[in-house]
Amino acid sequence: MSRNNSMHYGSWRVLGSDIDLNGILEINHEQKIYELKLYNEEAVELPHFSANVFGKTHRGTSFTLVDCSLAQNVSISSQNDYSKRYEIVVHCRYVLEDVLFENIEDLLVTEVNFKLSNMDVWAHQEAIEIDYDVEKGHLITVKELQNINCKYEDFIFSIDYEVIPDYFSQHSHEFKINTICKFKILFEQPKPLEQALILINKVRDFLTLCTSTRTYIETIVAMPIPNKQADFTLPFEVYGHGIEKSEVEEIPKLHFININLRLDKIANDFEKCMENWFSKNELLQPVIDLYTGINYQHTSYEMHFLNAVQALEAYHRLTRKNVVLPKAEHKLKIDSILSSGPEEYRDWLQGKLNFSNEPSLHERLEDLFFPVKNTTNKNYGKAYHLFKLQGIKIESLIKDIKNTRNYNTHFDESLRKKAVTGEELVQLTTLLIIMIEYYLMTELELSEELILAITKEKVLKISKHRSYLQALRSTNMNRKR
Numbered sequence: 001m002s003r004n005n006s007m008h009y010g011s012w013r014v015l016g017s018d019i020d021l022n023g024i025l026e027i028n029h030e031q032k033i034y035e036l037k038l039y040n041e042e043a044v045e046l047p048h049f050s051a052n053v054f055g056k057t058h059r060g061t062s063f064t065l066v067d068c069s070l071a072q073n074v075s076i077s078s079q080n081d082y083s084k085r086y087e088i089v090v091h092c093r094y095v096l097e098d099v100l101f102e103n104i105e106d107l108l109v110t111e112v113n114f115k116l117s118n119m120d121v122w123a124h125q126e127a128i129e130i131d132y133d134v135e136k137g138h139l140i141t142v143k144e145l146q147n148i149n150c151k152y153e154d155f156i157f158s159i160d161y162e163v164i165p166d167y168f169s170q171h172s173h174e175f176k177i178n179t180i181c182k183f184k185i186l187f188e189q190p191k192p193l194e195q196a197l198i199l200i201n202k203v204r205d206f207l208t209l210c211t212s213t214r215t216y217i218e219t220i221v222a223m224p225i226p227n228k229q230a231d232f233t234l235p236f237e238v239y240g241h242g243i244e245k246s247e248v249e250e251i252p253k254l255h256f257i258n259i260n261l262r263l264d265k266i267a268n269d270f271e272k273c274m275e276n277w278f279s280k281n282e283l284l285q286p287v288i289d290l291y292t293g294i295n296y297q298h299t300s301y302e303m304h305f306l307n308a309v310q311a312l313e314a315y316h317r318l319t320r321k322n323v324v325l326p327k328a329e330h331k332l333k334i335d336s337i338l339s340s341g342p343e344e345y346r347d348w349l350q351g352k353l354n355f356s357n358e359p360s361l362h363e364r365l366e367d368l369f370f371p372v373k374n375t376t377n378k379n380y381g382k383a384y385h386l387f388k389l390q391g392i393k394i395e396s397l398i399k400d401i402k403n404t405r406n407y408n409t410h411f412d413e414s415l416r417k418k419a420v421t422g423e424e425l426v427q428l429t430t431l432l433i434i435m436i437e438y439y440l441m442t443e444l445e446l447s448e449e450l451i452l453a454i455t456k457e458k459v460l461k462i463s464k465h466r467s468y469l470q471a472l473r474s475t476n477m478n479r480k481r
Contacts, residue, residue, distance in 0.1 A: 382456070
């Protein structure tokens, strides 16, 4: 597989064409270049877009380029006796290596194995046991780790482990035992590759929620439908612009102790947890997209803040009652208001009142700031002040959120001084992100005590940081005096 940057010379064909063209496929993972240049002495009639382009290199390696755009150029050079040479540049979304699909309908897979950044840390299981015997000394036993599975609809998502001793280190003073972890999706019936990639991205988003850290796809290896004419079928690797990868130095390093929702905390409820994540993903997709966007987008804290507020609004709209009054009662009020006003203003007034029965941002936030409503719930006391920062009332927090959102949306000068900025904006944005994570975790139907404990610890960190900054400012002011 082409894990290194390389140039591949070969013969290629565009789907729907019966002409084989010579060309060079350039693969550069560092610069994210996946470009095929085809050459011909005559103009060739080709589509601007093609589902796939396929071919073999002179060394026998097969490639299929998926979701392609084509641009044709004409060049004249002295090397070709100043004759015209036609160049077709192909850009694609995915590169499939070691496999050749002439028809896009055949692009079906039975299994995908993939690795995500930091997943080894998140899914860590202790692979060895160390005992001490007076006569025999230290005894190191390698455990057989149990794979973790979740069946949902027509596929099984699993976390597979393999423990391998490093026999090359046996003559040194150290002995290494490597634990290989991989994610796998196994389909009951062959599925289009695109569906498999969608599921992989859902798992990636889940890991982002569990770790509060950017997560990237490192590798994807897929198994096609078995070839009846061959003795065995080989898997193929998938990469390209459609796979959200990142450079190693850009991936945040995750430490086991800092993970919010580790696998060992949810292992007993893993199947239920993943079933909820997959089943509710479509409904909650706007919230998830806004949340993950905060983690991945390199932009201002003002934009992160707006995304976080919008995510909470979207979550409330999608999961809560979205009316203030019963519809019949609200309609009576609207009819009464319209009938009492001048006829020439009724259409204008109707437009203004169209959304008058929806909860305001203030009302949505008031509801979300108090996650446990039932006073008889044993966790009511723990949850009542769950999102309260030390030294500031929740009503003041809601007012800060509203003013800051309204200013950064409408840029009304009267709100400029009321909008939160600087370090306070960072703290407020962090609090909103914690609230999003809390509510997404509740959708997994995990233990309420677990989610409350995780959230309380994160909010406490903000309060401690806030107290530290206030004490620092107070000290500096006293020095100036």
